[in-house]
Amino acid sequence: LLERKNAILVDGVILNGPVADSEAGEKFVEEATKIIMEEVIKKAADVTEKVCEWQPPEKLKALLDLELKDTGENHQKLLQFCRDVIKFSVKTNHPRFFNQLYAGIDYYSLAARFITEALNPSVYTYEVSPVFLLVEDAVLKKMIEFIGWEEGDGIFNPGGSVSNMYAMNLARYKYCPDIKEQGLSGMPRLVVLTSDECHYSVKKAASFLGIGTQNVYFIKSDERGKMIPEELEKQVLRARKEGSAPFFVSATAGTTVLGAFDPLDEIADICERYGLWLHVDASWGGSALLSRKHCRLLHGIHRANSVAWNPHKMLMAGIQCCALLVKDSSGLLKRCYSANASYLFQQDKFYDVSYDTGDKSIQCSRRADAFKFWMTWKALGTTGLEERVNRALALARYLVDEIKKREGFQLLLEPEYANICFWYIPPSLRNMEEGHEYWEKLHHVAPAIKERMMKKGSIMLGYQPHRGKVNFFRQVIISPKVSREDMDFLLDEISSLGKDL
């Protein structure tokens, strides 16, 4: 009644008290949350559920009512959408989802993610994100400690690809600060060096940053996928001889397909010798730093100038949670990226504005990605995170041993990490000579089995051709919900799906 009384008409709109129906809205969120709890969270541990409910694109479009209309739908219909979206989505938290470099469910991270979604913060100034800025700082400091630096700087980004770009641009700024203002026109040709097994984002970064993909020199890696330091040195010398300006080496700790680790210590020697910025793309492999048993994979990482490390992968922080860590603690990151927007980074605030770290970013609004990882770390402690890494890698070891024992399975190489690459060889090929026809036929085996597993929904793992090798499976082990029984099931299932091929 009070609201009615106060109503006035402005521009054809009746302005009274708040119009949004909060009670109905809250009820809707509650109902949706129940569905999420039942259909996603409680089923995440259940291997009898399907990993995916496959529908081809055109059919799925018809099943879902995607069209956006003039009038809204009622809550009942909307809750049905929620159920359908869940039903037809891939269950990346299923114990038998091995398709990407992330998997599984972490309950602590998930609770933290619900909190940030509800609070809807943007992390640029202490004024609007006091807690999340402090949390980000605490997490970065701890990650820096594990890299082995005494101090450092950093920022969370929307993806390892973006972190790699940040690093490349930062190195360029360090190499020649004038480029920030003057640009690359008229500058000598900059050269980036990385292995031929690196993530494709290095190439994307070179293109985006105006360096050009031709100026990425790909260093040969050995048969295990590790960069060959002597080849790196050769390419540095070649670049110098050409009169171009090599400035940035991106080594990889945990390559995408093979899970290989470049020899960081030897690469660091070369970078020091030639004054090159050493970046380590440890997006995937960085998490091994938390394991006293496996951290030797990254031996030498403390000599890097920058590191990309994604806790959303092996440490299950949820997509996305990606840190770029920088050894410099003189403010290089801020000098490189800042634009000093006066409406956001006012200098006459009543608190210490050094806490307003948003100007280190290429983003303006930025999500509180560090918080979910902080919550998991708080819940498990370093030892709990270490156990997860150790367990995943022990399971990988177990699978490798099984593959070696079983007829019809062939390992591509001894893995260093959680990627297990192997062929399944159906009975029809087992006695064939390994000639052109054999490889041609084997090339079609993995895609055919993949189609069958997805249509059945029993399991998901990826395949790809790589370095002249025909299509093979890449099994990635992460989640603590995965058991040796799942490893056995995986091999049984592949045999069963592919035995007639």
Add this chain to the structure above:
Amino acid sequence: LLERKNAILVDGVILNGPVADSEAGEKFVEEATKIIMEEVIKKAADVTEKVCEWQPPEKLKALLDLELKDTGENHQKLLQFCRDVIKFSVKTNHPRFFNQLYAGIDYYSLAARFITEALNPSVYTYEVSPVFLLVEDAVLKKMIEFIGWEEGDGIFNPGGSVSNMYAMNLARYKYCPDIKEQGLSGMPRLVVLTSDECHYSVKKAASFLGIGTQNVYFIKSDERGKMIPEELEKQVLRARKEGSAPFFVSATAGTTVLGAFDPLDEIADICERYGLWLHVDASWGGSALLSRKHCRLLHGIHRANSVAWNPHKMLMAGIQCCALLVKDSSGLLKRCYSANASYLFQQDKFYDVSYDTGDKSIQCSRRADAFKFWMTWKALGTTGLEERVNRALALARYLVDEIKKREGFQLLLEPEYANICFWYIPPSLRNMEEGHEYWEKLHHVAPAIKERMMKKGSIMLGYQPHRGKVNFFRQVIISPKVSREDMDFLLDEISSLGKDL
């Protein structure tokens, strides 16, 4: 028992059934969700709650136990963290949070966000994100319709800043595709044109992309903050005369501080005349397209080559929800950005791989940001979204009228959109001559009131100096929970907090 029986030891790890305690984890998520429901969602409608519980950085650090330790904490302690994080975070969904270009709570978006957090998808291939890829496509198509293009392309990005970068790089690729491979070294100096009122991300983009901030030519805007087309033409001619290569104009629809809209139609004429790519940064103002009453603010936008539009701002989709929309439908976006990673974008999949749109992105893993906006649109319909825009702008109108009526308040300019810029002039200054001393004193008024409002927690709005004007308040109206009573309260509160200054 079965698990015990199957246990084997590998690398010092006992491998048996899944080790994660799912029941305890589920219970934790349930408990945390209850806290979120009570402390965030149900309080979002309550003006008697504080907008923020201010603590200075050092004190807040001491209050929160941020340190990450070797051992984990129990659930009780973790739930207390959840409460504390919520308590000390700014309530951006409070009806009296007016500090940024986002605010409020949308229950439908929120439910969708909980779903994506629980499902944890990454949107690159149909295989792993069937629903979310189709949803993104549906939302992009609808946004393209509102821009007025017959067809087009697009992608959701982590922020309007990133969208602006995408557009600049895309325009550069169109201008000279060779740059992707060859880079900018040896190329003529590229020039970007934008108004002096543009978002700072245009400058950040020029720096990041290797173009250089000096090669951003800032076009004078008029007293309302709108780019002056004649000045644009002059600068284009200047760039040409210098022998440099102007290729990209970024017009702004809804500037950050003043909420001004550049005259798109006239700017488009100039872009056509000189063959320049017209990008419209409608990150903030794009949402007016949904209002038949206010869409004229963006008259001419259909002539743009690309548009950045953030539904997380006026349309409350939650941070982040940002589309880059591109008029080209010949696959330019993909040609510009693709790297064809063979482990992800296999061409021998069993479904139509044109649905694997991830290679249009500079990111590898990418969040399902379109889905939350889709859910809101489904719930409210276009008319519901239109009503929100109309109501916010009517409230802005109301506030402007009140400011004009009240003693001690002075409007900077008639707003075009939802940003209302004004000074509060305390009694001590009301009879002072508007000379140096007056402005110097007034400059300190807004920061002083801001400090008081934050310490009290009654309201949050931003202030800044701008274009030679001393610190003034910028009120931003978005949420449908905001009422005219809140507008009245705002002015009363500012008077009350600042009357002794």
